[in-house]
Amino acid sequence: MPMPSKGARLFLRERAGREATWVIKDTGGIEQSTGTGDRGEAEIQLAAYITKKNRRSGPAGPSEMTCAEVLSIYGEEHAPTVADPVRIGCAIDALLPFWGDVAVSDVKGATCRRYATTRKVTRSRKRVGLPPLVHPAAPATIRREMNVLGAALAYCVREGYLTSSPPVTMPPPPETNQRALTRNEVAALMRSAHRLGHKHLMHFIVISVYTGTRKSAALQIRLSGPWTGGGWFDLDAGILYRKGSDERSTKKRRTPTSIPRQLLAHARRWAQQGDTWAVQWRGARIADTNTGWDKVVEGAGLTWRPTPHTLKHTAITWAMQGGASIPDVSAFFSTSVETIERVYWHLSPHFQKGAVSAIERGGR
Secondary structure (H helix, E strand, O other), X not given: OOOOOOOOEEEEEOOOOOOOEEEEEEOOOEEEEOOOOOHHHHHHHHHHHHHHHOOOOOOEOHHHOEHHHHHHHHHHHHHHHOOOHHHHHHHHHHHHHHHOOOEHHHOOHHHHHHHHHHXXXXXXXXXXXXXXXXXXXXXXXXXXXXXXXXHHHHHHHHOOOXXXXXXXXXXXXXXXXXXXXXXXXXXXXXXXXXXXXXXXXXXXXXXXXHHOOOHHHHOOOEOOOOEOOEOEEEOOOOEEEOOOOOOOOOOOOOOOEEOOHHHHHHHHHHHHOOOOEOOEEOOEEOOOOHHHHHHHHHXXXXXXXXXXXXXXXXXXXXXXXXXXXXXXXXXXXXXXXXXXXXXXXXXXXXXXXXXXXXHHHOOO
């Protein structure tokens, strides 16, 4: 009698003179290395292997496929082709605990609303010596995650994995946070960063306030000379190129912009000091501002908690309050005319000025 199949499993491969590595063994003599000696990481790869192995070759009905399978296909096949696959990966990680075992046929309005009300976010506060803070996810966060679920379902239908998929019910768009920093508050952030020795965050604040460049793009700017992975300052022509030649174009436009004279003077001084990157720590480009931002905000003594994105909002607000036109603001900040009109136009001294003048003349 033949031995029963053991199925896919992990096996620790030990060889003399080499580190032990977990491999996936399966029926039929299949053996696939995980490339790691860590059991936890190997189990993640085993789970992905089993999911892919059990994937149907033909299209399945909505009741025959789970959301975990849909998200797995989308993450493996589509995410690597986009400009920011990490964003999709983070959304999938957030979706799986709730949606993983849910059949596609059960994606309904009630289920979507339940996800929105139960989704929690845990924010670590070790840097400031406080316990983690758990709070409901922001509506914008939930919308981004649900967008990924909807896109994954549509992808599986388009690629022939699913015969059909139900619509994803989205939460209503959140109200835009209209609060911008005052000039005194920006100065307080700069003083706090200086006291803490966070020169890189001082540079980040200056770049963001003068150009409204998004955080991810600001952290990739070189001080001189183009490079393929991000933007760079042309200190001779006074132009900031926000996008590298090898970077993918996305909906988040990163068009070139003129550098205000104050920022140009700062950038030239940083370059003269030998800095390579506009925002750097100990000579190296940093990946994120999270390490010091909370401390800087706390040290500034503000009565509210701005985020790095608040700096872009502040820059656009100041430009509109200064009387800039909608086309100029849209082009300078790489933000759509629709967004400028909807969110910022009322801040301009020219807002509805013609209508007000006509009414004040009383028809004369």
